[in-house]
Amino acid sequence: MAMLEIDDINKSFGGLQAITDLNLKVNEGEIVSVIGPNGAGKTTLFNLITGVYKPDVGDIRFEGNSITGLKPDQIVDRGIARTFQNLRLFTNLTVLENVLIPQHHKLKSTWFSAVFRTPGYLRREQQMREQALEKLSFFGPRLMSFRLYQPVYVLSYANRRRTEMARAMATGAKLLLLDEPSAGMNPKETAEITQIIKRMRDEGGYTILLVEHKMNLVSEISDRVVVLDYGQKIAEGDYQDVVNDPKVIEAYLGKKAEGDEAQNDQLTEGDGRTS
């Protein structure tokens, strides 16, 4: 049984059909990449899985149980966490607090025992701190020591991305949805984040579904690639097979018209000159 099963989901916003009859399976321990041109419905897919939107038709199952129609926080409880494309950190809070908040839903103590700092609460608080440090240490010393106590707004963009990934891991989820984890990072940082995603699967035991535009990252770590276009799945499989699929090439570059070849050549030449 696959970990995440998406059966024929549809989602439309008014007259715009964002997702059409989408089927997707993610097995445990896999890294699956979702790629596609802008507006293909990748982020909508993430929003559907995490409960921000409810599918019009269809069912989403996680570990065999339907999660359709659950609220985002209930879905996190089941074990799916996400990162956001344009960073949604708790900017005025410290890095440590950012990684402690996602563990709050696992806290069994009442607010009363939290106020009076009962031994049970203090023990759990200690566990939460250890968990937070463990998750942050995935990213090396960058977010450790004094950075733990810095508010997020002083961090660099790459460090914020790392914090967000650590925050998603800290929820205790088994399936992580990463929305463009390398956006805004330079090639060196992208290479590093690629290794980290790999380690998250190998050492952390997470299953990962990610949206990404950087093809070198996708080619390096994906077990499987799913291509979306206009809300429909147009290809699925190994990276090499997918990028050579004529439908995918069409979706990204457009159809080659008859007798268009000469023009195309000119275009590429022009590009060569300007760059």
Added chain:
Amino acid sequence: MLDTQKRHRNTILNFAAIGVLIVFLLIIDGIGSVKLEQAFALFAIWGIAAVSLNLINGTTGILSLGHHGFMLIGGYITALLILSSESRARIANSARSQMNEFTLGLSIKNWFEALGLNALATDDTLWLRFIVAIVIGGIISMIFGLIVGIPSLRLRGDYLAIVTFGFGEIIRLLASTRLFAPFTNGSLGFSGVPSEFGKSLWWTFGFLAITVFVMAKLKYSSYGRALQGIREDEIAAEAMGVNLAYHKVLAFAISAFFAGIAGGLWVSWLATARLDVFLFTLTFFFLVAVSVGGTGSVTGVLIGTALVVFVRQYGDPLEESYTLWQWLLAGGVLLLAAAVATLIYRNIRRLRPRLNASIYIVVGLGIIALLIGLFAASGGQLQSEYRAFGMRAIILSALLVIIMIFKPDGILGQAEFNWAWLFRERKDQPTDEERAQDAWLTGPELSKRLEAAETREASAETAGESSEAN
């Protein structure tokens, strides 16, 4: 210093601070000035209300304007439950009374007597009945907080602010309707509420201490972090597993409970419970206290409350009549003070030019006002008296404007006063070792310079040692 040592130091300092506060209250108590005592008691009562409002407005980031409604509930219930038998008899005999047999019998004293606890129904044990009454008031206020919290699940921002404001007003108006008049005695209210609690420094500061303790501990617990997460980004908080509905309603309920307590003390301070002491202006004062002191900071809110209360209580001289030349002198001094303050501010912020045209104008105007006030005082016009009604409110507003210009987040911002801050201990600053490590991470070429500096230092030290040896 080690972390445990720091913790011990902070505990010792906390107890010392409490001791200092107690000594301070003893001194105020000893001075025996009724006005001073009342001012401090009012500070504590409004402090409770402002700190509890801060839980919704500051920590959870929901603008709520219905705090006077919660206070009204707590206040009326406390008043009704501890009203003396003489006051009850007076109300019962009054022709305009709207209360009936049943509501007049709602008294903790009666209940204690019915339970056979006659020892607790004497005049000596009024304090116990007061505690019971105020807690009941708080709990019922809390229930209303739960009800008001529910719309907060669907509404956001300004819309929610309007709903909470509406709730506050609905509660106040409901209290005057025929349906609830038997409980509230309509627009007459109750007079003769025992005032020894609201005017006592020990009672009010005791409740304030409890409130501050709960709020501070809550803020730095997992629940407080979740609430702050909601403030920072609701969508992200939900995506990280924070149950928005539960936490928002929790914030409203806890806040309403303490608002109810503050209401109970407030009617005791006033010695009457009337509808016109629970107007929206009350919430407005707390909002000013929260924004001036620092939205989200408990200690900041207390500073803001102190400002609001003491301007209110000691602002009487501002509203007396003075001759025109006295006004001119005061205006001139204020203008010069403003110029000096601006100069200091520009110096600290290193703004250039130090003296700009506006400062010259302000100084000029100030000097002109002073000169006219001093040397033309005998002129007929200048001897006439003027009175500035509402000067207190003007001063308070001016203070608010100045603080909002120079410190938009309030005096303390979101920061909290703590001992580490006093000792300038900052965990978010790297030690030299960490700085070197960090430099190496961001650019190994930088660390060479650091290494070179280190070796230079080391060699200098050894040189020093050797010279000492010689």
